[in-house]
Each structure stands twice: as structure tokens, then as C-alpha cells.
Amino acid sequence: MSSLLLPRVVRPQCWSAAVFGRTIARRWMSVRPQEITNGAEVRKKVTIQTLHQQKNNGTPITMLTAYDYPTAVACSSHAVDITLVGDSLAQVCLGYSSTTELTVSEMIHHTRAVARGTTHPLLIADMPFGSYHTGMEDALRNAVRLVQEGRVEGLKIEGGAEIAELVKKLTSVGIPVMAHVGLLPQRHTAMSGYKVQGRNHASAQRILEDALTLQEAGAFSMVVEAVPKELGQYLTEKLRIPTIGIGAGPHTDGQVLVWDDMMNTWNGHKAKFVRRFANVKAERDVGVASYCEAVRARAFPDPQAESYSADKSEWELFLASQKGS
Ligand SMILES: Nc1nc(=O)c2c([nH]1)NC[C@@H]1CN(c3ccc(C(=O)N[C@@H](CCC(=O)O)C(=O)O)cc3)CN21
Ligand SMILES: CC(C)C(=O)C(=O)O
Numbered sequence: 074m075s076s077l078l079l080p081r082v083v084r085p086q087c088w089s090a091a092v093f094g095r096t097i098a099r100r101w102m103s104v105r106p107q108e109i110t111n112g113a114e115v116r117k118k119v120t121i122q123t124l125h126q127q128k129n130n131g132t133p134i135t136m137l138t139a140y141d142y143p144t145a146v147a148c149s150s151h152a153v154d155i156t157l158v159g160d161s162l163a164q165v166c167l168g169y170s171s172t173t174e175l176t177v178s179e180m181i182h183h184t185r186a187v188a189r190g191t192t193h194p195l196l197i198a199d200m201p202f203g204s205y206h207t208g209m210e211d212a213l214r215n216a217v218r219l220v221q222e223g224r225v226e227g228l229k230i231e232g233g234a235e236i237a238e239l240v241k242k243l244t245s246v247g248i249p250v251m252a253h254v255g256l257l258p259q260r261h262t263a264m265s266g267y268k269v270q271g272r273n274h275a276s277a278q279r280i281l282e283d284a285l286t287l288q289e290a291g292a293f294s295m296v297v298e299a300v301p302k303e304l305g306q307y308l309t310e311k312l313r314i315p316t317i318g319i320g321a322g323p324h325t326d327g328q329v330l331v332w333d334d335m336m337n338t339w340n341g342h343k344a345k346f347v348r349r350f351a352n353v354k355a356e357r358d359v360g361v362a363s364y365c366e367a368v369r370a371r372a373f374p375d376p377q378a379e380s381y382s383a384d385k386s387e388w389e390l391f392l393a394s395q396k397g398s
């Protein structure tokens with residue numbers, strides 16, 4: 074229980090002075106502990122170094138999106154390496170028609186909730202559309218806001234060589250950047266829809282060049298979205314930094330999916346790369362329907378198990394006091 078309420082704090086096996094002292098210290102200092110438990114298992118904090126080691130020793134990197142506290146706790150309770158507050162937040166959580174509508178303030182509201190539930194996974198957020206396009210100073214200020222107010226550890230940015238200077242700048246001040254190449258959803262209008270990228274040789278060449286430029290600019294890893302699996306593999310072999318694919322085939326160093334796609338709670342279009350790992354929508358609909366049915370049938374709440382009872386003598390006194398009023 075305490076681990077759920079206080080996910081950043083090591084749950085002590087016994088209240089020895091040492092453990093107690095360390096727990097208090099962490100709570101007061103508000104540091105991210107190196108070792109974090111969620112009850113059963115102790116997981117090491119995932120760092121950029123961890124991710125690079127995973128690439129080098131062939132351990133696939135797991136990344137999932139989260140937009141709120143309970144989802145962050147779920148990611149933290151399993152072997153998720155990176156929790157991403159994706160700007161897909163705009164569509165799957167806030168009901169906007171595209172990610173371009175999401176503001177930095179809206180993003181921060183959600184990253185703060187996710188940060189409160191995040192223990193061992195590395196916490197990354199998308200820089201929203203428009204937050205890095207109006208000049209270096211604005212981009213830097215928004216990035217600092219996302220780190221300071223939003224409490225994320227790194228930022229993901231969509232784009233190619235044209236954002237290399239920004240990647241360099243953020244990296245130089247100590248904000249880790251995850252690049253994002255291939256399909257760039259923030260440009261869906263300019264790209265005439267959400268289309269697989271790198272299908273012809275010129276496009277594949279361009280993506281490879283962008284990826285290498287972004288690596289040289291200092292990106293610590295790279296999301297590769299919606300490209301042929303051959304290109305996903307080629308990029309993974311050419312890059313020193315780990316690649317995390319979504320619709321980029323099975324050979325990237327890691328995979329990422331949108332929470333609502335893999336849980337089947339998203340009613341919109343299902344891209345080819347989506348696999349349903351659970352059917353939460355079916356469960357959820359059963360729950361809502363049976364709740365309504367039970368209330369209508371006066372079958373909920375149960376008068377004993379789900380209701381409180383008055384003390385008999387107190388209730389008689391109450392009724393007596395009501396007589397004549
Ligand atoms: N729910 C959700 N899942 C996502 O993966 C996601 C979002 N939302 N919102 C932001 C972006 C948009 N993304 C998308 C959206 C649509 C396709 C899509 O429909 N792709 C086509 C490709 C068609 C082709 O060119 O052959 C597909 O049918 O797979 C892909 C990625 C990825 N991101
Ligand atoms: C799909 C992932 C990579 C993303 O950018 C998002 O969720 O916004």
C-alpha cells in the first residue's frame with residue numbers, strides 16, 4: 074500500500090533506523106532514488122547509459138506512453154524502460170483532432186501527473202507543435218519549462234536536420250534529446266496525411282542523413298516512426314544511439330506504442346503497426362453497462378454489504394425528536 078502512495082520511496086522491509094533515515098531523507102530531498110521498489114521487485118533507475126548498454130548487449134528497450142498518474146504507476150510497476158508523455162495526449166486523452174492543437178501548458182499539466190507516478194522509467198515528453206519553431210530562445214524557454222515545471226528528464230522532438238541546432242543547444246545545457254524521424258505526425262497536413270515514409274530510395278536516403286545529423290548533434294536515442302522494416306533495421310545498424318521503433322519493424326533497438334492503442338481504448342483509426350495487448354474497452358463497457366442496469370433495477374447498492382446502518386436506539390431518539398416538527 075505504502076509503495077502505491079509513495080512510489081518514489083523505498084518500501085522498507087523493516088523499520089530499521091538506516092532504512093527509516095534513508096526514506097525520510099529521500100522524501101525531504103525529493104531525489105530520484107537509484108533503486109526503487111514497487112512492492113515485489115526492485116528496479117534500477119533507467120538512465121541514458123542503461124539504454125546505450127541495452128543497445129550494445131541486445132536487450133530490447135520498452136517504451137510506452139502515459140498521460141496521467143495511474144498509467145505512470147502501471148508503467149513503473151513493470152519492466153517499462155521509458156515512459157513517454159507523447160503529444161498523442163492531444164488525440165487519445167483530450168479529444169483534439171490532431172497533436173498540433175496541444176499547448177505547452179496542457180502538456181505540463183499532464184507531465185506533472187505522470188512524474189508523480191514514475192519511479193524507475195526514464196521520463197520523456199514530446200515538445201508540442203509550435204513550442205520549438207519560433208526561435209532558439211523560445212524553444213529553450215519551453216524546454217526548460219517542461220523540465221522544471223513538467224518534471225520530465227528529457228524531451229522528444231520531431232524533425233530532421235533542420236532541428237539539429239536545437240538538439241545541439243539543448244544537449245549542451247544538459248537537457249537530453251530523443252530525436253524522432255520518419256513519419257512526423259505534427260506535419261500531417263503538410264505531408265497530406267499519416268503515411269509510411271522512406272518508401273522510395275530518395276526518401277530513405279534523406280531519413281538516414283537526418284538520423285546521422287541528429288546523432289551528431291547529440292541526440293541520445295531516436296524514435297523511428299512508420300518506415301519499411303528494412304530501413305528500420307538499416308538505421309539501427311548505422312546508428313550508435315538506440316533506435317525505438319513504432320511501425321519500423323522488429324529490428325529496432327526498442328519499441329514504443331500508444332497506451333490507448335495497445336489497451337484498445339482508442340476509438341480512432343488503428344494503424345497497421347498497432348497490436349492490441351489487452352481489451353480494456355470491452356471490460357470498461359461491461360462495467361458501465363452493468364452499473365447502469367443495477368442502478369435502474371435498484372440492485373445497487375446492497376442494503377447490507379454496501380450501505381451503513383444507523384444505531385437502533387439513536388435512530389429511535391432521532392425519530393422521536395422529529396414528532397410534531
Ligand atoms: N492513437 C494514436 N496512435 C498513434 O500511434 C499516434 C497518435 N494517436 N497520434 C499521434 C501520432 C499519429 N500517428 C499515426 C497516425 C496514423 C497512422 C496511419 O494511419 N498510418 C497508415 C499508413 C498508411 C500508409 O502510408 O500505407 C496505416 O494504416 O498504418 C500512423 C501513425 C502516430 N501517433
Ligand atoms: C507514438 C509516439 C512515438 C509519440 O510520439 C506520441 O505518442 O506522441
Ligand SMILES: [Mg+2]
Binds near residue numbers: 159160161199
Ligand atoms: Mg508524438
